[in-house]
Amino acid sequence: MEPSKEIKTLLKVMSALRTPITGCPWDIEQNFETIAPYTLEECYEVLDAIERDDMEDLCEELGDLLLQVVFHAQMAHEAGHFDFGDVVERISTKMIRRHPHVFGANAASTKALAKGQWEAIKAEEKAERLERRRQAGLDDKGNTKQSLLDDVPMPLPALIRAVKLQKKAGKVGFDWNDPKLVLAKMREELDEIEEALESGDQTAIEDEIGDMLFATANLARHMEIDPEFAARHANQKFTRRFQYIEKQAGDALSTMPLDEMEALWVEAKQDE
Secondary structure (H helix, E strand, C coil): CCCCCCHHHHHHHHHHHCCCCCCCHHHHHCCHHHHHHHHHHHHHHHHHHHHCCCHHHHHHHHHHHHHHHHHHHHHHHHCCCCCHHHHHHHHHHHHHHCCHHHHCCCCCCCHHHHHHHHHHHHHHHHHHHHHHHHHCCCCCCCCCCCCCCCCCCCCCCHHHHHHHHHHHHHCCCCCCCCHHHHHHHHHHHHHHHHHHHHHCCHHHHHHHHHHHHHHHHHHHHHCCCCHHHHHHHHHHHHHHHHHHHHHHHHHHHHHCCHHHHHHHHHHHHHHC
8 A cells, every 4th residue: 555645545544454353453452542542642742843833743743643533433433433534524514614704694804703603603503412412311421411510521631621610610600700819719729738748648738739730720711821831831941941950060960969950040041
């Protein structure tokens, strides 16, 4: 089989990899659950390439992400649920429906109006889906609905899920309307972390640190900042500054006193 720019070639490759006996033993034994972590990892690889503005890597990582879609679609096809064509048709239908200003008669002259139409149609689609579920006594995922928070996906990165949970609760008024109140809550959480540290109770320490992270995500939400991106940028900043310490210290790094490392950290910070 020769490489090609046609999607049908990739579909044939995946089908061959999953074919019993003649296919790849590793690919054959995979299922939705075992592949899911790779799918999430590839999403982050795409994000990393974008942040580095590396178009060559972005092209490769998008291919890896596309492979994840094809992999899931192939497994679904084998189980008789749907195939890749159904995935394409479903998203095509959704995009056409949500852009009446492009594909229909409802013209939207500004980005704000277009976004408004998108949100309105998305809400209509969700209402229709929920109604079908309600008639069957189920929530949006096919489970017995018990909470407003049930439709916030569990596998999301923790900070992203925290923001979505907070938004859901905020829709019924369980929310602060002033970021300074969130800051006050964070100070309260700091005090509770200190108390937990003094107690030496590891479970309590974990709980209180978790509360602080949740409150931090809440502050970011109120300031219209994505906490996941903020955390990623903080990681990048730490990496740059620590690498400066490594460069300046050389072989003496492992024996360098902390105060000297701190001085180099300040230099790196000032240089930035």
